[in-house]
Amino acid sequence: MTRRLFWEDTYAKEFDAEVEQVEANRIVLDQTAFNPRGGGLVSDTGRLNGMSVIDVTKEGDNVFHMREAPADLRVGDRVHGVLDWERRYKIMRMHTSAHILSAIVNSETGALITGNQISPDESRVDFNLENFDKEKMNYYLDRVNEAIQRGLEVKTFFMKREEALATPGFVKLANAMPPTLDELRIVQIGDVDTQADGGVHVRNTKEIGKVVGLKTENKGKSNRRLYFKVEDTT
């Protein structure tokens, strides 16, 4: 099982690790700060011993680091990992924004999220909603930016699986949680949103800056897609 350093310190930009498994260009380490693709988030990228890591995936409890070419690494080798921090930090800001946006649209309309894609430059959230126009989008985004400006603390903690499942609203995507985990990671954004979530977030919503809506799209009768990005406020 790969130790997830990004759960202990989301702001870790570099780390040391030992190679545990090598399969052509895929490498498993004993620990990593690279957040793998999943839960709608694109993976981190960066370098391992100076060579590019182009994708990171998870299979069971292991995290696989994908390099462009077969790795000249052996089991037991020591490696130094460096994240593409600019990309990762944008993903963190986008991800926390998506949670706030989903919580606000849900509390205003009761709509549920049917999908999301969090990328550094443009993200999207899909809602199960029939009535969604530009005016409504701007109204929700104003509420989102008000919440961000309140400087809400983002806390993460672990909770027994049964306890989390028994708390209303904590597990929004029950099937997305690996059945092997007996503890779930909970992410709490001030008084706005609390849910089981494995992804990376900022510590305080002020770090997000500002959320800007880009466009909305109709994806079927009752499915609305909202595209957004984050901007610095300074």
Ligand SMILES: [Zn+2]
């Ligand atoms: Zn999330």
